[in-house]
Amino acid sequence: MIYDVIIIGAGPAGLAAAIYAGRAQVNGFVLEKMSPGGQVLITDFVENYPGFFEGISGFELVEKFTEHAKKFGMAIENGEVGSIEPVGENLNIHLTDGKTITTKTVIVATGATHKKLGVKGEQELTGRGVSYCATCDGPFFRDQVVAVVGGGDSAVQEAIFMTKFAKKVYLIHRRDELRAIKILQERAFSNDKIEFIWNSTVEEIIGKDQVEGIKLLNKVSGEISTLKVDGVFIFIGIEPTTQFIRGLVDTDERGFIKTDEWMRSSRQGIYAAGDCRKKPLLQIVTAVAEGATAAFAVEHDLE
Numbered sequence: 001m002i003y004d005v006i007i008i009g010a011g012p013a014g015l016a017a018a019i020y021a022g023r024a025q026v027n028g029f030v031l032e033k034m035s036p037g038g039q040v041l042i043t044d045f046v047e048n049y050p051g052f053f054e055g056i057s058g059f060e061l062v063e064k065f066t067e068h069a070k071k072f073g074m075a076i077e078n079g080e081v082g083s084i085e086p087v088g089e090n091l092n093i094h095l096t097d098g099k100t101i102t103t104k105t106v107i108v109a110t111g112a113t114h115k116k117l118g119v120k121g122e123q124e125l126t127g128r129g130v131s132y133c134a135t136c137d138g139p140f141f142r143d144q145v146v147a148v149v150g151g152g153d154s155a156v157q158e159a160i161f162m163t164k165f166a167k168k169v170y171l172i173h174r175r176d177e178l179r180a181i182k183i184l185q186e187r188a189f190s191n192d193k194i195e196f197i198w199n200s201t202v203e204e205i206i207g208k209d210q211v212e213g214i215k216l217l218n219k220v221s222g223e224i225s226t227l228k229v230d231g232v233f234i235f236i237g238i239e240p241t242t243q244f245i246r247g248l249v250d251t252d253e254r255g256f257i258k259t260d261e262w263m264r265s266s267r268q269g270i271y272a273a274g275d276c277r278k279k280p281l282l283q284i285v286t287a288v289a290e291g292a293t294a295a296f297a298v299e300h301d302l303e
């Protein structure tokens with residue numbers, strides 16, 4: 001069987017593509033390696049998605065996206081794509097479990113994942129106090145002291161979220177000002193539980209079985225200090241989940257897939273949408289718009 005389209009990834013981009021492709025009755029389905037929802041599943045609260053002016057939990061929002069995609073007949077199958085191989089005019093999608101699916105087109109909506117600090121103790125203590133998801137792990141740190149690393153929207157938003165549980169939150173940033181939008185900065189600055197540690201990087205995460213502290217380097221004075229914390233939440237940016245397609249389509253130096261305005265990649269039949277695509281704004285609202293455009297382009301090009 002040769003499908004018309006396979007959508008890889010069931011985050012906002014993939015689910016929006018599924019709504020549009022399903023409604024246009026394009027023959028295909030969505031492949032997702034985990035639960036549908038992508039990064040939104042680990043987002044506590046979304047307050048910038050149009051229509052939800054009082055905000056909505058990430059979980060509830062993706063539940064709505066998923067139901068919407070299913071309503072138009074798009075199945076979401078469990079499977080992890082390992083590689084894509086062009087065969088004549090078609091594409092063979094090889095799953096990591098050994099299965100192969102043949103399709104005329106693919107929409108890559110595999111999003112992005114958190115960057116790691118790459119310091120001693122990080123890997124060993126992940127799940128033992130080191131976390132990349134405040135929504136998932138925040139409640140474990142009730143009345144404890146945590147460090148949040150980063151200075152962008154995600155870091156500041158999650159630091160504020162952590163104040164619901166932790167008795168103190170250190171926000172550690174390598175610069176002397178935040179990158180986050182003004183409204184988040186104001187909320188963080190007026191929150192008594194948050195203390196800012198500027199111009200500092202985490203050099204090591206200390207602990208035997210559990211996080212006990214972090215070693216900090218002050219970039220201005222060169223001073224090394226130790227801070228006692230029970231948890232470390234890392235939000236220092238993201239990298240695209242595009243390893244499985246590198247070399248097959250054009251990407252920038254960081255691996256973000258380059259497309260035209262129809263979401264077509266440099267290779268015929270392969271489209272990209274969402275956080276895995278090279279673009280200036282990585283948000284839900286842009287991901288869904290690109291998913292819709294990619295599905296529209298697929299329908300157009302198949303015709």
Ligand SMILES: Cc1cc2nc3c(=O)[nH]c(=O)nc-3n(C[C@H](O)[C@H](O)[C@H](O)COP(=O)(O)OP(=O)(O)OC[C@H]3O[C@@H](n4cnc5c(N)ncnc54)[C@H](O)[C@@H]3O)c2cc1C
Nearest residue numbers: 009011012013033038039081110111112274275282283284
């Ligand atoms: C903590 C945090 C807070 C955020 N807050 C906001 C906010 O308030 N507002 C906002 O607009 N945006 C927010 N964002 C950003 C937003 O979540 C992303 O821009 C959006 O989720 C991107 O959607 P996507 O579909 O492109 O990718 P993702 O959401 O990353 O989804 C990609 C999906 O592809 C799957 N996948 C990856 N590789 C494979 C493979 N090989 N095979 C099969 N499946 C695969 C993944 O499992 C995942 O489900 C936040 C992000 C984070 C991390």
